Amino acid sequence: MRRAWLCTPLLLATGGCNATQSTLDVFGAEAREIRHIAMILTVGAIVILAIVVALYVRAVRAPEGRLSHEAGMRMVLWVGAIGPAVILAALLVYALPAMRPRPTSPVDMVIRVEGEQFWWRVAYVPPGATPMLSANEVRVPVGRTVAFELTAQDVLHSFWIPGLAGKMDMIPGRTNRLVVRAEKAGRYRGVCAEFCGLSHALMAFDVIAMPADAFDAWLARDSVSIARSAGRGAALFDAQGCGGCHAIRGTSHVATIGPDLSHFGERLTVGAGILPPSVEATAAFIRAPQATKPGVRMPAYPQLSDADARMIATYLKGLR
Amino acid sequence: MTDRGKWHERLKVTLWTLIVPPILWAGHFLFSYLWAAISCAKAGAFMTFPIVFVAGTLLALALIGLSGWIAWRQGGTPGSSAPHEDGTDIDRLRFIAKSTLLLAGLSFVGVLFTVLPVIFLRDCM
Numbered sequence: 001m002r003r004a005w006l007c008t009p010l011l012l013a014t015g016g017c018n019a020t021q022s023t024l025d026v027f028g029a030e031a032r033e034i035r036h037i038a039m040i041l042t043v044g045a046i047v048i049l050a051i052v053v054a055l056y057v058r059a060v061r062a063p064e065g066r067l068s069h070e071a072g073m074r075m076v077l078w079v080g081a082i083g084p085a086v087i088l089a090a091l092l093v094y095a096l097p098a099m100r101p102r103p104t105s106p107v108d109m110v111i112r113v114e115g116e117q118f119w120w121r122v123a124y125v126p127p128g129a130t131p132m133l134s135a136n137e138v139r140v141p142v143g144r145t146v147a148f149e150l151t152a153q154d155v156l157h158s159f160w161i162p163g164l165a166g167k168m169d170m171i172p173g174r175t176n177r178l179v180v181r182a183e184k185a186g187r188y189r190g191v192c193a194e195f196c197g198l199s200h201a202l203m204a205f206d207v208i209a210m211p212a213d214a215f216d217a218w219l220a221r222d223s224v225s226i227a228r229s230a231g232r233g234a235a236l237f238d239a240q241g242c243g244g245c246h247a248i249r250g251t252s253h254v255a256t257i258g259p260d261l262s263h264f265g266e267r268l269t270v271g272a273g274i275l276p277p278s279v280e281a282t283a284a285f286i287r288a289p290q291a292t293k294p295g296v297r298m299p300a301y302p303q304l305s306d307a308d309a310r311m312i313a314t315y316l317k318g319l320r
Numbered sequence: 321m322t323d324r325g326k327w328h329e330r331l332k333v334t335l336w337t338l339i340v341p342p343i344l345w346a347g348h349f350l351f352s353y354l355w356a357a358i359s360c361a362k363a364g365a366f367m368t369f370p371i372v373f374v375a376g377t378l379l380a381l382a383l384i385g386l387s388g389w390i391a392w393r394q395g396g397t398p399g400s401s402a403p404h405e406d407g408t409d410i411d412r413l414r415f416i417a418k419s420t421l422l423l424a425g426l427s428f429v430g431v432l433f434t435v436l437p438v439i440f441l442r443d444c445m
Contacts, residue, residue, distance in 0.1 A: 081422075085429045092433060096440035 021162055021189040027209055028164035029181040033098050041091070048087075055079070102179040104147050111138065112149045115157030115170040117196060118203040118293060119259050119272040124219060132222050133247070135259030136272045138190065139208045140164070140182045141215035148178040158194035161207050167193045182209040189273065198295030204273025222249065222262075233315025236308055240301065248319060258298060265320040282313035333394050333417045340387045341420065345427035348380040352434050360444035373438065380431050388424030391417045 019025045026032045067075070107127050114121040122138055123131040138161070140146050150159050152170040159178065160167035168178040192203040210218065228234070228250040237243065243253030249262040259272075267277055271293055275281040284291070286309045289298045301309070355373050395417035405411060 081425065089429070089432070089436075092436050093440075096437060099437075099441055101443065 023162045026163045027182055027184040029183055030165035031163055034166055037095050104179055108145045108147055110147050115152040117154050118199040120205050133260045137206045137267050139210055141212040142182045142185050142209050143212055145181050150176045155196050156194050157192050157196045160193040161190035163188045185209045185211055199293045202274045202293050206268045233311040236312050264316045265318055279313045279317055283309035333391055333420050338416055338420045341384045341424040341427035344380050344384050345430045348431050349434055351376050377435050384424050384427045388421055391420035
């Protein structure tokens with residue numbers, strides 16, 4: 001029974017442990033600095049707490065009159081006022097430089113991300129080239145400085161990739177800059193960190209840190225024209241009016257109301273980081289998006305048969 | 321010592337002078353916000369040599385230091401030994417003087433902590 005009491009806080013403390021969305025398991029320089037500061041603050045706080053408790057115990061046990069009034073006052077002055085002021089000043093001087101943004105140059109990659117209820121509009125803007133549109137997934141080159149330009153379309157959102165950097169608010173009508181540098185390739189996860197509506201908790205995205213060469217090749221593939229097959233799925237996509245909101249490069253669909261689906265097939269999740277990238281999950285989302293994402297703006301398609309929804313999903317999964 | 325040399329003793333610390341250091345701290349805090357907001361709005365960045373900010377900060381620190389010094393001198397009025405906790409005029413004076421001195425110390429540190437971000441941060445975000 002006593003062990004159960006110990007286990008509960010331990011389970012609560014370790015329940016969130018994972019490698020893809022963690023401020024402790026980092027892959028970016030900014031997050032590494034933040035973790036370093038957090039470690040120093042935590043260890044320092046434990047040391048100070050131990051000293052205070054030790055002094056308290058000593059004071060309670062000491063016989064009355066052991067310290068003169070003057071000596072006691074001197075201790076209050078040094079340990080209670082001057083000591084904490086000096087420690088806090090030192091911590092402030094140590095931690096403030098971390099708030100300075102990383103310097104950027106004009107050749108650095110800019111990634112524009114706009115928060116919408118409840119997904120992410122992403123545009124890669126390489127210097128001197130046309131932007132490449134995407135959604136619900138962010139790819140960053142390892143070892144290069146990347147500047148995120150963040151804004152929102154409807155309400156406040158907050159862009160947070162815990163393993164890469166601190167969070168930054170996305171405010172309608174304003175562009176915030178977040179400069180980062182990934183240091184380790186891998187698959188990670190980002191989330192919306194500001195309550196934005198019913199599906200706020202279901203507004204996430206995949207983050208893929210790629211070796212710089214692979215990133216360049218990935219980004220360049222859109223400069224060649226993409227041939228899109230015209231099958232039953234594509235015909236259904238047209239007939240159901242999906243193109244009224246979604247764009248697919250290489251087709252006549254260029255709308256920008258909903259997420260860009262040009263490379264839907266390579267996404268690691270469906271519905272902004274919440275569903276597995278399967279045909280079944282995609283088909284179910286098309287027929288009833290509200291079922292998995294309350295408050296989503298995409299209309300439901302209950303009139304669509306399961307087979308037709310699967311056809312569209314299969315077509316989308318083929319877009320690479 | 322002439323009367324002229326004891327002006328800080330003639331200026332008795334009261335409950336009104338007690339609140340001078342925190343008011344200076346609060347005033348400097350407001351001044352810092354206004355200075356940063358006006359700089360960012362008019363110049364788009366913190367000024368390269370923020371003379372107004374430096375002057376305002378030095379003035380606040382000097383006035384806080386002065387009130388702390390006056391309080392310290394008055395708290396040190398010779399007399400009976402500690403603790404000074406009787407309902408007499410001299411003990412009341414010592415109490416208010418010590419409180420003013422402590423508040424001056426806190427306000428001094430508070431102003432310095434308000435200034436530090438300006439030294440380290442140079443952009444309006």
